[in-house]
Amino acid sequence: MTSNAQQQEQGEPIIEVQGLRKRYGSFTAVDGIDFDVRRGEIFGLLGPNGAGKTTTMEMIEGLRLPDEGRAKVAGYDTRTELNKVKTVIGVQLQSTSLFELLKVKEITKMYASFYEHTVPIGPLLQSVTLEEKLNDRVKNLSGGQKQRLAIALALVNDPQVVFLDEPTTGLDPQARRTLWDIILQMRDRGKTVVLSTHYMDEAQLLCDRICLMDRGKVIALDTPRNLISNMNSESAIEFRISEELQWPEARQQGLLQHLHTLSGVRIAEFRKDTYVLYTDDLQQTLTEFIEHCKAEDIEFMDLLTRTATLEDVFIHMTGRSLREE
C-alpha cells in the first residue's frame, strides 16, 4: 500500500488542536485547549465524567462546531475541509445506535458502500474476532461483540485516525481485555488511535501519551510513566488507625503534620478514613513511620504499599478522584 499514512513519518503530528473552545449557553464545556496527536500513537483523553472529552473528540471529528479555535486532521481543517477529514478518519459509533435487525455482514457492507476506498470485509471482521458471527443479527450479539463491530465499522474505510469514545464502558473484564488487544493491534497496523476513557487502568495500559482533562481544560499531557514520575513520588503508602474515631482532631492533624516530615514524603493526606502518603523513598519512609508509631503508641491497620497510579496524579492535581461526578 502507498497511502499517505505510510509515506509520512511516524511521530509527526497528525492532529493539531489549537485554542479549541465550546460553550453551551453560559457553560464552557471545553475551555481553550491545545495539543498535538502524533502519527501512529494511541492518544488518550482521560478525565472524569463531564470533563469535556466527548466534546473535544467531536470537534476534532467535525461533528460539533467549535466556538473558537481550530483542529486539523492530516493537514485538513475540520471546519473548511470536512469532506477530506471524513476520508482519513474512522469514528466508533455508540453500539446502541447500530441497526439491530441487520446481520453483521450486511451492516458492514452497508457502511462500506458509503466510501470509495474500503478494506475487504472478511479480514476486517476477523481482526475484531467476529469472523464466526458474519451471519448473526446485530441484536443477538453480546455487548462486547457489538463494541467490536462498532470498531470494525470505524475501520471500514481504512482510516489513518480512529476515534474511540469510551470503548469499554459497561463491558465485563474479559470483554475489556479482548478490546484492549484489538486496540493495540490497530496501532501495530499503523493506525493512530484517539481514545477517551475515565478508566485510569485502561489509559495507563493502552496509551502512549495521555491528555489529562478536567472541567474543559488540559491539566497535564505526557506519557503515563512521566505523568506519574513528575509527581516525584512513585510509591504510595496507605494505612488506617484502629482507634481513629476516638482521636481528637488535633491528634489527627498532629500525625498528618508528622507524616509530612518523614524522609522521602512528598504528599501526606487523609482521605475518608485512610492516610495516604506519597514517597520517593519507600523503605526509609516506612522505617521512620513504624518507629514513630511505636514511640507514640499508635496502632495502625490495613497498611499497604503500592506504585502510584494515574488516579493518584489526578487527585494530586485536582483534589478530586477520577470517579467522582
Ligand SMILES: Nc1ncnc2c1ncn2[C@@H]1O[C@H](COP(=O)(O)OP(=O)(O)OP(=O)(O)O)[C@@H](O)[C@H]1O
Ligand atoms: N449539547 C449539550 N448541551 C449542553 N451541555 C452539554 C451538551 N453536551 C455536553 N454538555 C456538557 O458539557 C460538559 C462536557 O461534556 P462531555 O460529554 O464532553 O464530557 P465527557 O468528558 O465526555 O464526559 P462523559 O464521560 O460523561 O461523556 C458536560 O458538563 C455536559 O453536561
